[in-house]
Amino acid sequence: MPEAVRRSILDGLAMPRNSAAMVAPCPPATRFILRGGREVAASVGPAFGAAPPLEPLRSQTVGARSALWMGPDEWLLIAEDSELALGAALEAALASVPHGLIDVSHRQGALEVSGPGAARLLNAGVMLDLDISAFPVGMVARTLLTKAEIVLWRRAPDLFRVEFSRSFGPYVVAILAQAASDQDLC
Amino acid sequence: MLLIRCPYCEMERPETEFRYGGEAHLVRPLHPAAASDEEWSAFLYLRVNDKGLHAERWRHASGCGRYFNCLRDTITDKISVTYKSGEAPPSL
Ligand SMILES: [Zn+2]
DSSP states (O other), X not given: OOOOOOOOTTTTOOOOBOSSOEEEXXXXXXXXXXXXXXXXXXXXXXXXXXXXXXXXXXXXXXTTEEEEEEETTEEEEEESSOOTTHHHHHHHHTTTSOOEEEEOTTTXXXXXXXXXXXXXXXXXXXXXXXXXXXXXXXXXXXXXXXXXXXXXXXXXXXXXXXXXXXXXXXXXXXHHHHHHHHHXXX | OOEEEETTTTEEEEGGGOXXXXXXXXXXXXXXXXXXXXXXXXXXXXXXXXXXXXXXXXEOTTTTOOEEEEXXXXXXXXXXXXXXXXXXXXXX
């Protein structure tokens, strides 16, 4: 039987870094987009392990499971472990409530941007105020990095996760590489 | 660059995240097949085209994805208030 090989869209790309920030690819993760009303959030929490937050732009992380607010009826669920039966378990928990649950594991890729200059590096293409008082740890927003739609999530004061649509991977890396080298010059 | 407050995200976000959605509070005839040609064409094509304060739809396309409404002055481009879909326009 031929072996299936998982290839990241970022394979072979040099990861940007400068004296204050560095970029690294995230390992593969299982991802779902969950749509529905607040009863959906309540139903899926125990099965997933982290409760989808109802407060705008917030996330909830328990262990390897994170639920990220995307909109008033939409959440991104990220499982950084690998449990093949997760989708079936979530569907079982949601059986009695109207909902949409879509596996987007392979639609998206992710990068981690870390270091004391991480926010500044991202601000080369992100127009949100990333000061810790305006964008605290745990805050998440779907937004734009120049022309690419991303999900920006602050996991620690100097650590961001950037989720992007798979085909935008090389573009996102190129934008950050240019910014990293520009910012080291000034 | 305008900063537009999204009533669902509850924060001001850059204009480039949004798409314009036309005049707000248009009501589709409940039974389109029963509407007269005049009623149907008015729903499809006739807009107030106000000079001044205008109630209009916007979509937070590269954000939470939701449509909402706002009151914008078409002369100054100033958005005075944004509010959720389904809510009545606030009186200014
Ligand atoms: Zn929004």
